[in-house]
C-alpha cells in the first residue's frame with residue numbers, strides 16, 4: 001500500500017484556540033458592523049481571513065532571529081537577506097520595506113505618474129490603490145477563463161497576450177511597466193504559466209517596456225508550474241523560480257506570504273536606474289537602505305524563510321493542505337473557483353446565495369453566515385473589495401463575488417479543514433432560507449473593505 005501524504009514538519013509549540021456559542025457570535029458580528037475585519041481575534045475560532053503574516057515560523061527562523069544584526073547601516077542581516085534574494089531571483093539590487101504595499105509605494109513613487117496606464121493580470125487591491133491614487137489607471141488583461149469559476153484550466157491566472165498587446169499598441173507611450181501578479185490573487189490564487197511569462201516578456205520587449213512581478217506567492221506559482229506544465233516535473237523549485245524571474249525586470253514582494261514571516265517586504269531589480277530612483281523614496285518613507293522598515297532580526301528570519309519555502313517538501317505540504325480542503329468541498333458539491341489555487345479556497349458566492357441581488361453583496365453575506373455557523377472568519381473578495389469606479393463613483397459589479405477562505409501556512413491541521421468544510425456545508429444546505437444580504441452605511445473612498453460599516457437587511 002502506498003503511504004499517505006503527510007506534513008514535512010512536526011509541531012514544537014502550540015497556541016490555544018477559543019470556541020464560542022452562536023449567541024455570542026451574533027452579538028459580536030453586530031458590534032463589528034457586519035465587517036469581519038472589525039472582529040477581535042479571540043472572537044474567531046478558525047481564522048481564514050488572510051494568509052498574510054499569519055504563518056508559523058520554523059525553529060530555524062526563530063534561531064536566525066537571535067542572530068539578527070540591528071545596526072542602523074550595513075547590517076549583516078541585510079546582506080544575508082540580499083544574498084538569498086539574489087540567489088533565488090537573480091536580482092542584484094534589493095530594498096527592504098515594511099510590507100508589500102510599502103514596496104509598491106516606494107517603487108511606484110518613482111515610476112507611476114498621473115495619466116499612466118499599467119496593464120496586468122487582476123491587480124491586487126493595494127497595487128490598484130497605489131496606481132489609482134496617483135491618478136493613473138490599472139488595466140486588467142487577465143484571460144477570460146478566470147471569470148468562469150467552474151472551468152478547469154491549469155493556468156487561470158495568465159495574462160491574455162491579445163489584451164495586453166492591444167493596450168500597448170494603443171497607449172505604449174503611457175505605459176511605465178507591465179505588472180504580472182504571481183499567483184494571481186484576485187482571480188482566485190490562480191497560477192501563471194512559464195509559457196505565459198515568456199509571452200509577456202516578448203510583448204514587453206517588442207514595445208521596449210519593463211515587467212514587474214508582484215511576487216507575494218511566487219513559490220506557490222513555481223509549485224504549480226512544476227506539477228502542471230510540461231517539462232518542469234523534475235526541476236527543483238529554486239530552478240523554476242530562477243527561470244520565472246529571468247523574464248522580469250524587477251519585483252515587489254509581500255514577505256508576509258511566501259516569505260514565511262509575519263511582517264516584511266522588499267523591492268528587487270536588475271536595473272540600477274530603478275534602484276537609484278526607488279532609493280530616493282525609500283529613505284523618507286521607509287528608512288535607511290539596509291533596513292527599510294524592517295528589524296535586523298526580521299530580515300534574518302526572512303532570509304531563512306525564503307530559503308526554506310523554495311524547497312519542494314515545504315511548499316508541497318502547503319499546497320496539498322489547500323487541495324485537501326477543496327476535495328472535501330467537492331464531496332458536498334460546494335462551488336468554488338476551480339481548480340483550487342495556492343493559498344485559499346474562493347467560494348463562488350453568487351452561485352451559493354443566488355437569491356441575493358448583487359446590490360446586497362452575496363459574498364459578504366456568506367462570510368457573515370459562515371462566521372455565525374462556526375466562528376470561521378473568511379474574507380469577501382468581491383463587490384465590496386472592488387471599490388467604486390473612480391470616475392462614475394458607481395459600485396463595480398463586473399467581476400466575481402467570492403468568499404475567500406485563506407489557509408495560514410503551517411498553522412492549522414487537516415482536522416480544522418474538516419470543520420471548515422462541514423460548516424460551509426451546513427450553510428450551503430440552508431442557502432434557500434438566506435434571501436437578504438447587507439447594505440453599506442459608511443465607507444471610505446479607497447480600500448473600503450477594511451473599514452466599511454454594514455447593516456443586515
Ligand SMILES: *Cc1c(COP(=O)(O)O)cnc(C)c1O
Pocket residue numbers: 052099100101102124126127181185214215216217253254255256257264265
Ligand atoms: C498581500 C499582497 C500585496 C500587498 O502586500 P502587504 O504585505 O499586504 O502590504 C500585494 N500584492 C499581492 C498579490 C498580495 O497578495
